Amino acid sequence: MNDILATLFLNNPYLPEQVYAFCNQLPEFRKAEQDYSTFAARLRAQLGSAEFDQFEEILNGQLAQYARAYYLFGLGLRQEILSALT
Numbered sequence: 825m826n827d828i829l830a831t832l833f834l835n836n837p838y839l840p841e842q843v844y845a846f847c848n849q850l851p852e853f854r855k856a857e858q859d860y861s862t863f864a865a866r867l868r869a870q871l872g873s874a875e876f877d878q879f880e881e882i883l884n885g886q887l888a889q890y891a892r893a894y895y896l897f898g899l900g901l902r903q904e905i906l907s908a909l910t
Contacts, residue, residue, distance in 0.1 A: 864876070867879075
């Protein structure tokens with residue numbers, strides 16, 4: 825049972841695709857993505873590609889750290905659940 829739960833919650837290589845597919849079904853997600861694309865194109869035109877790419881790289885790094893913190897927080901909760909089930 826532990827291997828099944830670990831695969832579902834910890835070692836799922838399909839998780840990014842599944843999350844994107846799920847999010848893509850949400851109208852608010854699709855709108856946010858469209859809003860971002862529209863504004864990013866406008867900002868790229870104003871800043872130039874090199875500056876915009878640098879900005880986006882720095883922003884993505886910050887967002888990745890924020891997402892990682894959420895993931896680690898959730899991972900800790902999942903580990904507690906898995907421990908309680910075994």
